[in-house]
Amino acid sequence: MRILVAGETKEVKEGLTVAELLINEQVETPEYVTVTVNDDFIDPANFEKTELKENDSIEFLYFMGGGRYVVY
Amino acid sequence: MSFTNEQLERYSRHIILKEIGAKGQKKLLNARVLVIGAGGLGAPAAMYLAAAGVGTIGIADADEVDLSNLQRQIIHATKDLGKPKVQSAKETMNELNPDVTVNTYHTFVTSENIREIIRDYDFIIDGTDNFPAKFLINDACVMEKKPFSHAGIIRFKGQLMTYVPGEGPCYRCVFRDPPPKDAVPTCKQAGVVGAMGGVIGSLQAMEAIKFIVGKGQLLTGYLLTYDALTMEFRKIKLPHNTENCPVCGTHPTITQLIDYEQAECDGAL
Numbered sequence: 211m212r213i214l215v216a217g218e219t220k221e222v223k224e225g226l227t228v229a230e231l232l233i234n235e236q237v238e239t240p241e242y243v244t245v246t247v248n249d250d251f252i253d254p255a256n257f258e259k260t261e262l263k264e265n266d267s268i269e270f271l272y273f274m275g276g277g278r279y280v281v282y
Numbered sequence: 283m284s285f286t287n288e289q290l291e292r293y294s295r296h297i298i299l300k301e302i303g304a305k306g307q308k309k310l311l312n313a314r315v316l317v318i319g320a321g322g323l324g325a326p327a328a329m330y331l332a333a334a335g336v337g338t339i340g341i342a343d344a345d346e347v348d349l350s351n352l353q354r355q356i357i358h359a360t361k362d363l364g365k366p367k368v369q370s371a372k373e374t375m376n377e378l379n380p381d382v383t384v385n386t387y388h389t390f391v392t393s394e395n396i397r398e399i400i401r402d403y404d405f406i407i408d409g410t411d412n413f414p415a416k417f418l419i420n421d422a423c424v425m426e427k428k429p430f431s432h433a434g435i436i437r438f439k440g441q442l443m444t445y446v447p448g449e450g451p452c453y454r455c456v457f458r459d460p461p462p463k464d465a466v467p468t469c470k471q472a473g474v475v476g477a478m479g480g481v482i483g484s485l486q487a488m489e490a491i492k493f494i495v496g497k498g499q500l501l502t503g504y505l506l507t508y509d510a511l512t513m514e515f516r517k518i519k520l521p522h523n524t525e526n527c528p529v530c531g532t533h534p535t536i537t538q539l540i541d542y543e544q545a546e547c548d549g550a551l
């Protein structure tokens with residue numbers, strides 16, 4: 211199935227979970243990344259059980275400091 | 283209040299814009315903006331606000347000017363080394379525009395002082411470089427019902443969003459808690475391209491100006507991200523469901539400000 215990850219179309223397996231997508235996308239320290247699916251926040255506690263559907267649009271929002279400190 | 287001839291000339295490029303005009307310029311001259319952090323983001327933001335004729339600008343920072351700051355903090359110059367950043371920033375803003383009254387706060391913002399400081403201002407710019415300050419500014423602005431611009435920069439990336447009370451998510455809606463102090467690895471020295479502060483800090487000044495003159499669309503409900511290496515700007519829509527937010531939601535659990543501890547970075551600049 212096709213999904214949109216950060217605005218880019220990706221072909222992924224049916225039933226891919228948010229947790230699996232974070233691994234596929236090599237997101238570093240996913241515990242500090244905010245994930246939205248179709249403009250809704252996904253609770254990190256639900257990353258493993260949230261299955262993505264065809265045409266879902268996923269965004270990763272990263273913590274960003276001021277050039278002095280970085281988290282990830 | 284009428285303009286002097288000098289003001290008519292100084293602000294002619296604003297006054298000629300139909301979205302600003304004489305009316306908008308007067309709003310700017312009567313406006314009060316607080317810039318927290320006189321660093322990579324705060325420097326360009328404060329300079330553009332001063333040049334634009336924002337009548338009262340507050341600047342808060344506890345640090346002194348260090349040589350490693352000058353690669354990006356363009357409000358300070360080599361002659362200012364060792365000076366409090368707020369002093370150096372005030373001098374630069376006054377040189378740029380004597381119309382502007384600059385209030386300096388030579389201090390860290392804390393749960394003790396921040397609400398009182400922001401209360402005097404119409405719009406706040408978060409130009410800080412650490413998560414405890416970012417959460418503190420967010421929570422204080424939510425509690426005092428003040429609009430503010432959040433921004434962060436790192437390496438070749440930057441992002442910003444604007445909070446206006448009742449008009450969209452706050453910073454904590456998006457990022458629940460700062461990373462714990464002892465998280466491994468919480469931090470390493472990161473670096474940032476100096477011009478990144480110029481790009482993102484100028485966008486923060488732009489949000490303040492639009493808010494004051496009341497024109498255009500603010501980045502409320504959106505996170506704008508910028509990647510300098512790929513030269514991509516993305517305006518990411520943020521969820522509207524803010525009811526569950528611990529500070530701006532319908533049943534807030536955070537009703538007192540929190541002073542989080544800053545993770546210590548080895549050899550931080």
Ligand SMILES: [Zn+2]
Nearest residue numbers: 452455527530
């Ligand atoms: Zn919120």
